[in-house]
Amino acid sequence: MPQAMVAAGAGISLLPQLMLHPLRAGVVAKPVTEHTPLRRISAARRAARYRPAAADKFLALVAHAAREHAATSRG
Secondary structure: OOOHHHHHHOOOOOOOHHHHOOOOOEEEEEOOOOOOOOOOOOOOOOOOOOOOOHHHHHHHHHHHHHHHHHHHHHO
């Protein structure tokens, strides 16, 4: 939807890279290179008495990747 609005001439939009593929005809994507905005994400899961070990491992990997990213992007 944001790309459609841009293509229609309704303005500009800040989009995460995942929303740029495929890029609509008539839309140009320019990366934000200075003062890159941060985006907070959350992991959602169903509340249940049982959670598979794979889910715990996945959440641990996501947390580790987030810590590594934060440590390398502080400049």
